[in-house]
Amino acid sequence: MGTDEIIERLKSRFPDDILSVTEFREQTGITINKKNLLEIAGFLRNEPDLGFDLLRDLCGVDYLNKRTPRFEVVYQMYSIKNKHCIRLNVQVSQKDAHVNSVTSIWTGANWHERECFDLFGIVFDGHPDLRRILMPEDWEGYPLRKDYPVEGPVEEWQGFVEVLRKSEEYKQHQWYR
Amino acid sequence: MPKAEIDKDRFKKENLILNMGPHHPATHGVMRLLLELDGETIVKCTPYVGYLHRGVEKLAEDMTYLRALPLTDRLDYISSMTHNQGYCYAVETLLGVEIPTRAKFIRTMVCEMSRISSHLLWIATHALDIGAMTVFLYAFKEREFILEQFEALCGARLTVTYPRIGGVRNDVSQEFIDSVYDFTNYFPSKIDEYERLIDKNRIWFKRTRGIGVITADEAVSYGLTGAALRGSGVNYDIRKLFPYDAYDSVDFDVPIGTHGDVYDRYRCRMEELRQSTRIIRQCIERLPRGAIMAKDAPKVIMPPKKKVLTSMESMIHHFMVITKGPMDTPKGEVYVATEAPKGELGFYFISDGEGKPYRMRIRAPSFAHIAALPKLCEGGLIADVISNIGSIDIVLGECDR
Numbered sequence: 001m002g003t004d005e006i007i008e009r010l011k012s013r014f015p016d017d018i019l020s021v022t023e024f025r026e027q028t029g030i031t032i033n034k035k036n037l038l039e040i041a042g043f044l045r046n047e048p049d050l051g052f053d054l055l056r057d058l059c060g061v062d063y064l065n066k067r068t069p070r071f072e073v074v075y076q077m078y079s080i081k082n083k084h085c086i087r088l089n090v091q092v093s094q095k096d097a098h099v100n101s102v103t104s105i106w107t108g109a110n111w112h113e114r115e116c117f118d119l120f121g122i123v124f125d126g127h128p129d130l131r132r133i134l135m136p137e138d139w140e141g142y143p144l145r146k147d148y149p150v151e152g153p154v155e156e157w158q159g160f161v162e163v164l165r166k167s168e169e170y171k172q173h174q175w176y177r
Numbered sequence: 178m179p180k181a182e183i184d185k186d187r188f189k190k191e192n193l194i195l196n197m198g199p200h201h202p203a204t205h206g207v208m209r210l211l212l213e214l215d216g217e218t219i220v221k222c223t224p225y226v227g228y229l230h231r232g233v234e235k236l237a238e239d240m241t242y243l244r245a246l247p248l249t250d251r252l253d254y255i256s257s258m259t260h261n262q263g264y265c266y267a268v269e270t271l272l273g274v275e276i277p278t279r280a281k282f283i284r285t286m287v288c289e290m291s292r293i294s295s296h297l298l299w300i301a302t303h304a305l306d307i308g309a310m311t312v313f314l315y316a317f318k319e320r321e322f323i324l325e326q327f328e329a330l331c332g333a334r335l336t337v338t339y340p341r342i343g344g345v346r347n348d349v350s351q352e353f354i355d356s357v358y359d360f361t362n363y364f365p366s367k368i369d370e371y372e373r374l375i376d377k378n379r380i381w382f383k384r385t386r387g388i389g390v391i392t393a394d395e396a397v398s399y400g401l402t403g404a405a406l407r408g409s410g411v412n413y414d415i416r417k418l419f420p421y422d423a424y425d426s427v428d429f430d431v432p433i434g435t436h437g438d439v440y441d442r443y444r445c446r447m448e449e450l451r452q453s454t455r456i457i458r459q460c461i462e463r464l465p466r467g468a469i470m471a472k473d474a475p476k477v478i479m480p481p482k483k484k485v486l487t488s489m490e491s492m493i494h495h496f497m498v499i500t501k502g503p504m505d506t507p508k509g510e511v512y513v514a515t516e517a518p519k520g521e522l523g524f525y526f527i528s529d530g531e532g533k534p535y536r537m538r539i540r541a542p543s544f545a546h547i548a549a550l551p552k553l554c555e556g557g558l559i560a561d562v563i564s565n566i567g568s569i570d571i572v573l574g575e576c577d578r
Contacts, residue, residue, distance in 0.1 A: 024509035025270055053397050057523050057540040076512050080413055108400025111548035134227040150239055
């Protein structure tokens with residue numbers, strides 16, 4: 001099924017939720033309203049002609065100072081039966097950084113959403129276990145945001161300070177007598 | 178003497194929480210598994226990752242496309258050619274660069290060699306963890322040959338940075354081609370040797386058949402790709418569906434399993450070794466003459482040194498490409514996936530007209546595979562955890578980025 005037909009099906013079923021369609025290098029991205037994300041994702045997965053059963057990727061993007069809904073969550077989907085792929089962009093504002101979780105539709109979204117929460121601070125409502133995954137559990141701040149310094153936080157993480165203190169302590173000990 | 182009676186109501190029973198800590202010989206990197214055991218059966222399994230997180234995606238936002246290329250070497254350090262190829266193919270799609278045919282064939286050839294190297298390390302460590310220690314020594318001998326060939330080709334064994342944006346770094350010598358062709362002559366007999374060691378072994382059957390079963394629907398829902406998905410019977414190979422480089426000019430088959438257990442995934446990868454050998458032979462036989470770097474993209478790729486020293490325009494292009502990155506890049510976003518040995522490696526680039534990527538997202542196959550590990554392990558025994566970790570073929574450098 002061609003990408004135009006998929007967009008037609010989506011537009012006929014959800015007429016006011018498709019905000020824009022962009023095409024670049026033969027790949028199509030559909031920007032949708034985040035309110036009906038669960039229904040649209042369910043429709044894309046369960047409808048037999050569309051059948052997007054493989055969620056390849058879920059990631060977040062930070063458009064600080066470039067665009068007003070600051071964040072965007074991007075879903076890359078592929079249909080194994082029908083052999084077509086699509087991309088969904090969901091815009092998320094900074095004030096209301098909540099998106100519905102699609103874990104009930106694709107189980108593999110679980111860890112991708114945890115990573116998005118960890119690195120951007122976007123909260124996924126309905127996620128079974130939303131906690132940090134790549135950074136340590138007590139880390140403060142969201143590293144992949146554009147206003148987070150690439151050199152690291154100004155104040156050293158307490159866990160590392162403790163490791164340094166312990167190594168100093170062990171250096172004092174007489175290991176060999 | 179009256180027998181002492183045990184009053185069963187006075188004893189409490191609790192599940193044991195066992196920590197397979199970050200440092201463990203069988204976890205193939207630094208990954209922590211928290212297992213909750215009832216006797217020896219696993220009730221709950223929680224993986225903790227992030228010990229090797231280096232912030233590659235954040236670093237790449239600050240670097241030009243060429244400077245960010247060595248970062249991708251270190252993702253899956255076992256088969257770095259394929260990750261470089263994935264990155265270069267994604268950037269070439271984004272910037273609209275067409276690479277010459279000779280470069281395509283060379284890239285395909287070295288990436289298939291890298292795939293063989295990765296699968297050899299996989300079978301060596303998988304069998305070693307299960308207990309078959311001889312396979313480790315046999316497989317590493319062939320892997321040593323491949324690494325020596327990589328060193329002769331580009332100077333590095335493990336983190337090569339050989340595929341570049343626009344082609345490859347340098348041309349292959351006749352000596353390289355001859356020794357690799359010779360390798361493809363004797364390698365299938367070596368694969369038979371590895372299979373003779375474990376394929377029909379009763380202990381191997383008991384440790385791998387019926388263990389870690391995942392059905393096709395569940396595997397697709399979890400986002401498994403690569404041999405882990407093909408072992409469950411789903412025909413999903415990006416080299417066939419979205420061909421890139423020279424994969425549409427060579428013939429090869431894609432092995433598909435049936436039961437979705439550890440044994441089928443093992444068989445899939447062993448067959449892939451044979452198919453990779455076939456691809457390398459065809460690449461060498463059909464290798465065309467020609468250039469190895471694209472010539473018609475002066476604003477993206479550095480012009481050759483001779484022109485830089487004689488032409489003013491080339492000098493300016495060279496200066497700008499090195500300092501600021503490719504000039505006049507289009508604005509847009511693109512998601513490009515390639516078939517790494519571990520699964521589907523995807524790169525999602527957003528470009529806003531500068532020489533640096535605005536956002537580089539790496540879709541690592543190991544990340545999705547470790548997420549499926551609780552599903553494979555729960556309900557099984559502790560020893561099966563080791564089989565499962567081996568069968569999904571993870572490398573933590575890629576998972577944590």
